[in-house]
Amino acid sequence: MKKFYIAKTRRLRDTPYTEKIESQGLTAYTVYNHMLLPASFGPLDESYHHLKEHVQVWDVAAERQVELKGKDSGKLMQMMTCRDVSKFKIGRCYYSLIIDEKGCLINDPVVLKLSEDKFWISIADTDVKLFAKGLAIGLGLDVKISEPDVNIIAVQGPKSFKLMEKIVGSKILEMKFFGFDYYKFNNNNFLIARSGWSKQGGFEIYVENRKAGQELYDELFEKGKEFNVKPGCPNLIERIESGLLSCGNDFDYEDNPFECGLDKYVDLNMKADFLGKKKLIEVVNQGIKRKLMGVKIDLDQIEISSGKPLYDKNNIIGYLRSATYSPTFKKVIGIAMINKGYFDKSRGFELRLNRKASQGTICDLPFI
């Protein structure tokens, strides 16, 4: 596959760690929330095996925060999400779908409740800030919406627990999944959550002070030597195997949560209203017409930058949306939106790419 460089300009913002990762063997970027997000440090499969065994430090500053602050912040938060915000507790993270008036997905952030009138929406790659601003202005809500200068470092992998214990002390080991709290390093307070975009365990450090964050970044590598620490980034193989959905890849503005298998993050019984609630009730009553499923394909490499049709003879049964070669399954695996009538896992399909037909089968998510 041909490779192309990325052209850098201020519009694709750098992070406080850009200079560091570029001297640590970075090979490719993606762009996320108008910011550089590292996409590989050499072969994906090497990084995949390392992530599953050791510990990695990731520059995920591109995971930007939309801050809602003020009297009506909870009201605005509730209007945008189909989870019951009245149940949100301070010190907890909530995977919350942002829904539009059609019941379709705008984003799938993790929301942190910082205080009764302050939320951080840790967004995927769409400008949720502009949506929130439009709504707040239109409704005359008393809420201040901003993007604070928070630049997340993720520490991921099974040895992340030992590494973080060495850095901030053993109290961090008591934190439950999706909890967050403040921890001290070098006399600076850091909000740290037990979360991250892998299923290998770990933490996300919400860095609010750039210089302190850079020092912490270096310390993670210094103290991490004994755990074989390496720089890394969200790993395409690991995240597809784990069934972690990616906004813009696996779903977009035309998809609803039920089509994406995200039923458990939709609360249609809560008292409060939210955008698209009526539409989602309709979807439940009518049933979905397609859904995201796993696929396995007899190929040893793949790269896609649009949805690719999957065929049963000459019928399109769905579209492949994300794909990678998996060293575990020794074939290409992916996530596809499959049309109703083709959910049957015993039937195969054909993918026609670059004038070559490959055979594949459907399966459930996650793969592992």
Place this chain on the structure above:
Amino acid sequence: MKKFYIAKTRRLRDTPYTEKIESQGLTAYTVYNHMLLPASFGPLDESYHHLKEHVQVWDVAAERQVELKGKDSGKLMQMMTCRDVSKFKIGRCYYSLIIDEKGCLINDPVVLKLSEDKFWISIADTDVKLFAKGLAIGLGLDVKISEPDVNIIAVQGPKSFKLMEKIVGSKILEMKFFGFDYYKFNNNNFLIARSGWSKQGGFEIYVENRKAGQELYDELFEKGKEFNVKPGCPNLIERIESGLLSCGNDFDYEDNPFECGLDKYVDLNMKADFLGKKKLIEVVNQGIKRKLMGVKIDLDQIEISSGKPLYDKNNIIGYLRSATYSPTFKKVIGIAMINKGYFDKSRGFELRLNRKASQGTICDLPFI
């Protein structure tokens, strides 16, 4: 300067022309509106000289359209911009600033009025659709907001007129700057505007039918042979020399139109209200505290991915936001936000990059 690849996935959408440009010598991409935008076909200066002398065909599908349709489309359009929408005529393009409630810039699109109740907002790189949706929902407006599948081909350069004449006939030569009309090619209608992101003259073809657009793309190269046609893309050297501002590079959410020298696109005397009108009147009364200016720096190459401070001794006089080596001036030229008190063009400044200090001077925009 180290170079890094771009990692492709569906989230960075391809265009109907992606396969073509990748076989035509493309070397680098940028990402714009969640889509691949070509950024170079070999050395920038070669492409620069070619653009100023001949004709280029650009895949600028990433310049997405936000369509407003319905009874309240004009009302919503007016709410978002500081130009007087009541004066917009069907068949004309309008460079229109999208302003938030603070009077700051959200985007700087060209707006096409297609009919009394239909507009296309041809956006720069922020999700204006989400802002418009939020506003429309909050205000209960009767307007349908969508991103139609329009994929622009730009034809730019002094010989673009002769080439387009050969493709769609001589009537296109009568079109005035920023006019648009429909023209036929192979029995398909194309909306074509006399516009484009260079100062070398040319057209933008708003392709609504992918297959017809791909045929037109090929025909432009076939018929363009005699004019020395080449594939191209917005050229960093040409656009900085011409003073074409780039949203996200030269200005961002914290800047107002007056700081960017965009005074003539702000109408504070119109009857209608728009977001941020009061704030902009305040800005006029108080005067601006900084403004975008040109800079020339004694360097023979540069690449920046964040604003870089410019020093007068130890005072920061402003930040460099875009920069490139210019073969015309035989030095680096750029666009910088300069603080009040330092607008004097006779004084120099120092740029400290990669532990090296370079001397520079301030000048007016555009350079040429």
